[in-house]
Amino acid sequence: MHCQTCGDVASPVDPDCQRCGTPFGQPPVLPGVPTYPVRGLGTAAAVAVGAATVLYLPGALFPLIGARMARAAAEQGDRDLLLGAAVAELLLGLPYLLALLTAAVLVIIWTWRARKNTDAFPGALPSLGPGWAIAGWLVPFANFVVPARVVANIARDSLLRRTTPALVGVWWAAWLVFSVGDRVVSRGDDQRYSRLTEWPQNDVEYGSYVRYYQDALGGRLLLSVACLVAGISFVVLVRRISAAQQDRLARAVPAWPGHPGWPASATPAPAVAGPDAPSVTSPPPPAGAGGTIGA
Template sequence: MHCQTCGADSSTVGACPRCGVSPDRPALSPGMPTFAVHGIGLAAAVGVGLTALLYTLVALAPALYVLLTPPGGGPDREQTPLVTEGLLSLLYTVVFLVTAVLVMVWMFRARKNTDAFPGGRKVLAPHWAITGWWVPVASLAVPCVVMVGIVRDSLDRVWLRVLVAVWWVAWLAFGVADLVTSLTEVGDRVRRAEQGLAPDLDHYRDAALRNSLPALACLVAAAALVAVVLRISAAQQARIDGAAWRVALLSSSGPAQLVTGPPPRVADPTVASPQVPPGPGGTIGA
């Protein structure tokens, strides 16, 4: 038996040994809306993984070009890497934008669901799951704070909090490293253009080395985020579905009983129940 609040093993009698919540407390607050997160969470996880893969290909395209180009190359050796990197960059941008929308929608839904979880400590309003990414300066911390709150109120585990920290540190490191490498790349190309030099193998080799750091940070951030999204999605969806199937049956002879199977079929209230013909002697059978 698992606690319906934090998911811990609560086979002991009384309050949950992890979160201290009584088993009598419902998994969801009555009347609070909830949102499905399994499908959007899976889509966001796939998008994050694909985005990281495409960025890695863009970052390592110069290295692949150096490895695959024979000495002397061909007449189009200077145009091939530019075209390939341009196409990959365009595809990466499209996938990144779609994935960003999916992640924001998932965070908003997951944060709204925590409002329906009794006992949660809400720090920021649900809209910060989206607006927190766009507000200058605040975007450096607000999404992480929102994610920590989602983890704490959904499935409080130390390793999940560590993954959130790893995700955010790697994400910030990726942003800084990507900006530095992009500026360095532009400066190097401008310098070569002023000197009348075309990009050579040394240029692409240096670019590949510079791009390795943001690529590594991108992969770490993506792996941590995918793990958090999938685990929280599964925990929230199980809690919501479990609460939906639990039906309290009240009887005059005892307390409510918990039903773990499908809810009983309820007859159509618009259909009149069949009437039993009265017995002899009136309706009381006298």
């Protein structure tokens, strides 16, 4: 006997598949359990995450341009260049915020669908309910742990793994560094910018703007690396999980509706003419242990 999910040979001593954990004799997808398509949504989420990752970089690397504009302002004595630098940095951040909001919505919906699909996978052992696929991103403090646990469950049950793929850990570690570090760096930059002279009068005051941008660059470079690692690894995860789930859903065989204890049939029973033909709304009754009545 082979596992209907991954094709591995059955073990005579273990009722579950050693590779994917599916109980032998079970179909790849349980009939009657709702499932949801994830390939298209996963592609949209991956594109949005990739766009947010790329759009973060211009704002993060703006101190390179800001320092040059501050030097030019000092040489020309032009305060408007400093104001222009602040406005340019603000405008560069707007597309990133829009992409981030779009990515957040799509990722939450994709996570919920992917988690719901695992309820239909025999042998899946999720530790958190589907509701946490949404609440885990929104509840304070829980969002430091819960999303990683949900995605880890989805990855194991979708990619036929007994252990969590290492890519989940890479993604979550990079995301925590980025999300927490971005708040710390942004707060520090705001505090240092508020201490700058609003209308510089001399080289020392102009020079403080140059030093501000130079000091801001180091932390933002680290955040850029973390953002790239988190974005790329999550896109890979979404694509792999979506493809694996869609492939498994496509291999599901339609079964007659009935009691979960009834054996599933790969194909519908042939039609029988006459008054003894079975109804299309119910499967033929399973054979009992004692054989046909009257035999």
